[in-house]
Amino acid sequence: MVRxxxxxxxxxxxxxxxxxxxxxxxxxxxxxxxxxxVMSAREIGRHILDAGHAxxxxxxxxxxxxxxxxxxxxxxxxxxxxxxxxxxxxxxGALRSTIEERxxxxxxxxxxxxxxMMTRMxxxxxxxxxxxxxxxxxxxxxxxxxxxCLRLKGIVPPTTRRRMAKK
Numbered sequence: 001m002v003r004x005x006x007x008x009x010x011x012x013x014x015x016x017x018x019x020x021x022x023x024x025x026x027x028x029x030x031x032x033x034x035x036x037x038v039m040s041a042r043e044i045g046r047h048i049l050d051a052g053h054a055x056x057x058x059x060x061x062x063x064x065x066x067x068x069x070x071x072x073x074x075x076x077x078x079x080x081x082x083x084x085x086x087x088x089x090x091x092x093g094a095l096r097s098t099i100e101e102r103x104x105x106x107x108x109x110x111x112x113x114x115x116x117m118m119t120r121m122x123x124x125x126x127x128x129x130x131x132x133x134x135x136x137x138x139x140x141x142x143x144x145x146x147x148x149c150l151r152l153k154g155i156v157p158p159t160t161r162r163r164m165a166k167k
Contacts, residue, residue, distance in 0.1 A: 002129060002133065004106070004107070004109075004114055004129060004132075005107070007129065007132055007133055007136060008103045008106060008107055008132075010136065011099065011103065011132075011135075011136045011139070012099055012100070012103055014136060014139055014140060014143060015052075015095060015096070015099040015139065016096070017143065017157070017158045017159055018045070018048055018095055018139065018143045018146065019092040019093075019095040019096045020092070020158045021143065021146050021147060021150055021157055021158060022041075022045040022088050022091050022092045022095060022146070023088055023089060023092035024088075024150070024155060024158070025041050025045075025088050025146075025149070025150065025153070025155075026153060026155075027087060027088055029041075029153060030042045030087065030088050032149060032152075032153065033149075034148065034149060034152055038145070039145070041146060041149045042088075042091070044142050044145050044146045044149070045088075045091045045092075045095070045146065046082075046084070046086075046091065047142055048095065048139050048142050048143065048146075049079075049080060049082070049091065049094055049095055049098065050075065050078075050079045050080070051075075051135070051138060051139075051142075052098070052099070052102070052135055052138075052139055053078055053079060053080050053098050053102060054075040054076075054077075054078035054079060055075075055131070055135045055138075056102050056106060056132065056135060057078035057102075058074070058075075058078060059106075059118075059128055059131060059132065060105055060106065060109075063118075064116065064117075064118035064119065064128075065118065065119045066118070066119060066120055066121045067119045067120065067121055067122070067123045071121065072121075080094050080098050082094045106132070113128060114127060114128050114129040114132075115127055115128070115129070116128050118131060120134065147159075
């Protein structure tokens with residue numbers, strides 16, 4: 001059985017590494033994109049921040065059908081207050097503070113809240129806990145993109161540095 005506490009704790013750990021990667025990205029190259037048709041490092045960091053906060057904010061507000069038209073238009077109301085052109089340090093701070101705030105809010109919800117069935121954007125029926133797991137997986141996907149950008153700049157991502165330090 002998947003426990004809420006575990007999902008929240010692992011999401012916080014993922015977010016710490018995301019924030020560190022954003023913070024370590026060269027400030028003068030934060031708009032680097034590995035190809036013309038993909039997000040820049042700044043855009044990836046912002047997408048992680050906005051998506052995680054919006055999706056979980058809507059969960060907390062009881063939205064249970066993300067497949068209805070206009071759902072994506074509602075996301076902006078949940079975005080954290082951060083300038084669109086914020087630098088890496090400011091974005092990393094927002095990534096850290098919003099995960100702590102949001103996980104504190106999510107941790108107060110009773111088991112019935114997490115067992116409630118809802119509909120994802122793709123029409124798939126899931127529990128709210130499964131949706132939270134999806135949010136975490138979404139962040140992992142985009143964190144991997146950010147790590148690739150770091151690698152292309154010659155920077156070893158924080159997770160690899162930790163693993164190497166243990167050897």
